Amino acid sequence: SQELEQSPQSLIVQEGKNLTINCTSSKTLYGLYWYKQKYGEGLIFLMMLQKGGEEKSHEKITAKLDEKKQQSSLHITASQPSHAGIYLCGADGYTGANSKLTFGKGITLSVRP
Amino acid sequence: EPEVTQTPSHQVTQMGQEVILRCVPISNHLYFYWYRQILGQKVEFLVSFYNNEISEKSEIFDDQFSVERPDGSNFTLKIRSTKLEDSAMYFCASRVQGINTEAFFGQGTRLTVV
Numbered sequence: 001s002q003e004l005e006q007s008p009q010s011l012i013v014q015e016g017k018n019l020t021i022n023c024t025s026s027k028t029l030y031g032l033y034w035y036k037q038k039y040g041e042g043l044i045f046l047m048m049l050q051k052g053g054e055e056k057s058h059e060k061i062t063a064k065l066d067e068k069k070q071q072s073s074l075h076i077t078a079s080q081p082s083h084a085g086i087y088l089c090g091a092d093g094y095t096g097a098n099s100k101l102t103f104g105k106g107i108t109l110s111v112r113p
Numbered sequence: 114e115p116e117v118t119q120t121p122s123h124q125v126t127q128m129g130q131e132v133i134l135r136c137v138p139i140s141n142h143l144y145f146y147w148y149r150q151i152l153g154q155k156v157e158f159l160v161s162f163y164n165n166e167i168s169e170k171s172e173i174f175d176d177q178f179s180v181e182r183p184d185g186s187n188f189t190l191k192i193r194s195t196k197l198e199d200s201a202m203y204f205c206a207s208r209v210q211g212i213n214t215e216a217f218f219g220q221g222t223r224l225t226v227v
Contacts (some may be wrong), residue, residue: 030213031213040202043204043218043219045215050213077227092213099212100169101216104155
């Protein structure tokens with residue numbers, strides 16, 4: 001089964017600082033998803049990456065998938081308190097046309113004002 | 114913007130009782146999922162559902178669990194005889210295709226078994 005390791009486990013940054021979090025897969029990734037979760041709430045979709053070397057940006061968040069499609073990073077530029085939350089990476093396990101999304105344990109980000 | 118809706122938001126039940134968690138997926142979506150998140154732990158896959166049948170289920174999804182799409186719009190998760198360890202946040206999700214597309218998640222139902 002697909003195992004996703006996320007690092008670091010948690011992160012505290014000062015507002016305005018840049019940060020990068022990582023997601024590493026034990027297998028080749030067919031679809032890699034980044035979600036954000038506020039404590040006790042649902043998962044909010046951020047970005048999906050499919051191709052090796054792909055990079056996507058939305059506002060101050062950039063996600064990349066490496067060429068081998070086994071590692072993804074999420075970079076936040078000039079962090080704000082609104083970026084605080086739990087960041088989860090998820091992946092499609094290749095089971096044909098219907099796949100389940102499995103998730104890493106998540107990275108808790110705190111942003112100090 | 115379309116969204117996945119879950120009811121109730123909170124449910125407290127006595128051990129051994131049956132509970133039904135309800136979800137209304139996005140209307141043009143064909144693939145449906147239930148996930149569970151025990152407090153402080155990871156989001157765990159329970160079951161996927163397509164074309165009115167279970168596509169895949171995890172080892173968590175034992176005989177006490179069942180899913181149904183009773184009327185073409187609702188998607189339900191039933192736990193027949195709840196245990197203390199079933200206490201968790203349960204999330205419903207749906208997507209247009211079964212792979213390589215964004216899954217939309219509901220806000221969750223917090224189930225507390227006492």
